[in-house]
Amino acid sequence: MTTITATTTAPPRARKLVGAGRRQWIGLIYVAPAVALVMVFFVIPLGMTAWMSLHNWPLMGEHSFIGLDNYVAILRDTRFWNALKFTGYYTVIVTIAIFAIAFPLAIFIEKPRPFTNLYRTFFFMPAVVGFASASLLWSWLLNVDSGLFSPAAYDLGLIDKKFNLLATFQPAFWSIIAMVVWKVAGFTMIILMTGLQSIPQDLQEAAVIDGAGPFARFRAITLPLMRRTLALALILSVAGSILAFDQFYIILRGGPRNQTLTAVYWIFNQSFVSFKLGYGAALSMVLLVILVALSLIQLWLLRKPEGLD
């Protein structure tokens, strides 16, 4: 790009137009593959989803246009709103839990010390496991008869009777939180670590000379300078949690007693258990709007304050 601008800085007026037209043409070619990808894999499916959401569209058989009826039905769909409420609750808890673990880990592995690379690899490892595989692994670990946690505690004499972790809401919910933190904290840790490493060392040293304690330095230097990194990590974590599905589907099947049905789980059920694709599409559109709004709010909250570089 720079070479093109350099060679066309001061041509005669007549040729300038030609050059500008040519430039635009070349530019279009450059972005065409990306545009094509976005069109095929994002814009067209999104348009299709929006179009389907205006239909009574069963998995099999004829579909018919019904306008906004699906959206009206969503307003009355208490189970969807309950699922959304649970998703919100889960998102808040799991995001706090991930940051509470990932931040100390990031600080721990940021400084070079013996075995740093070993620790980094060790903490990051679970992040490369897919969510579905991780869920299958944990669904075995959590199994009361043939798993690890409960039988081990029983054999060690810690409990008198095997305890089924997945049978009631609180232990089941916190088991999922533990699994997600195990799986995701390593990834968040790496993001936070890059943010920590980008803070100039001399700022910290100057603050030390001025007599600032570790807590003051963290609050006045580290946190403000990590604003962008935090925004990235937060948006990734929140978006990922709102779209949570695999772990609840594979480990809990939405149980115990349908108390862990997430929004995406409900969309899946409507589309592929009840075969109502149109309604599922409408629910997806609603979830999309909520997710975009939440991301915008987070970006706004973590925007760069005026006057700060």
Add this chain to the structure above:
Amino acid sequence: MRNLIAKLALATAVLGSGLGAAAADTANIWVRADGSNFMPRIVDAYNKAHKDQIKLDIIPNAEIIPKYGAAAAGGTAPDALSLDLIYTPSFAAAGQLEDITDWAKSLPYFASLSPAHVKTGTYKDHIYGLPFSADASVLIWNKKLFKQAGLDPEKGPTNWAEIAADAEKVNALGGNIKGFYFSGNCGGCNIFTFTPLIWASGGDILSEDGSKATLDSPQLRGAIDLYRSMVKKDLVPAGAQTDTGANFFAAFAAGNIGISPSGAFAIGALNTQYPNVDYGVTFLPGKDGGWSSFAGGDNFVVTKGTKKLAVVKEFLDFAYSLEGQTILAKYGSLPVRGDIAKDALRELDPRYQIAAEAMAKGKTPYSVVFNDLINSANGPWTQMVNEVFFGDDVDGAIANAQETMQSIIDQAPQK
């Protein structure tokens, strides 16, 4: 193998050409993974003996419905599929299936085809599905554990009181041994093995035409009390409460369970994979005797508008022959032709006879919203069985399920 088939196909084609027949046709058929044992065998046998060929695709159980829906929308649906019989009404209602009434009625043995299959294969007096494979629910017990517990190893329980008493005696052996097992968080497993207890006692959970949910009955409460009492006495492993069906068969196969409701498929699976487990097969009894069974399996349905109808018919005719029925029986499906069932099973494990009898007199609930009502892991039936077996509020759970099921039935598309 493929070479051989090709040669045979060529040979038959050459023979056939003398009669002026056109080139061989190939029809595509899908089956769910449950049929992955018997289906390839019968397709192989058919392909070897016929000019026209069948191409078989095996699809994971949970994927077959959405995958078929997507394929049908895209115009790439298979010519026919072996479909879980309970889905036949909803597929027919969606206008997806070919009306095969005339063909079905022209079969000389139509009257002796499995009645449960034909009933679910019929929608608004037209036939859209014919029986293909069959599985009936039965009760199985571990003879070795019965013997150890001082029970007669050759005599299975014949009523609810005997189930509870036998389970308790086996459970008393202690250690890893438990008296009874069921998948407590699985709607499909419990419609298959728990409702027969209710049917055998004279109750039902749905009206005959599927238009009314009839959960609140003394028979349902009685059956619930049987399971609850066994859970309370700790005769059931703790994992049963959260088992979504993964352990439905595996728990008993491990050899530490006294009694478990199961299906005819378990006979083939135990014989081939767990030859050391010595087990007996009996009927699922009613409260004071009698018995019932869930007659399940697959219906053979034809995609509307397929051009390969002739091949598909020829294949089904082959499956209905004594040779076809014997192949199916040998590899895990019960025969679906009542008139030759005895012949097809003659050479096989005698325990199949019990299952075949259960199949013949079995019952199948009829509903166009079966998935929503019963099979869905988050549907009212699954939620209710889990709550009534393990929870504290039996009345509330039944009332809630009754209301939810009725509202799902009422909201179903009435086409």
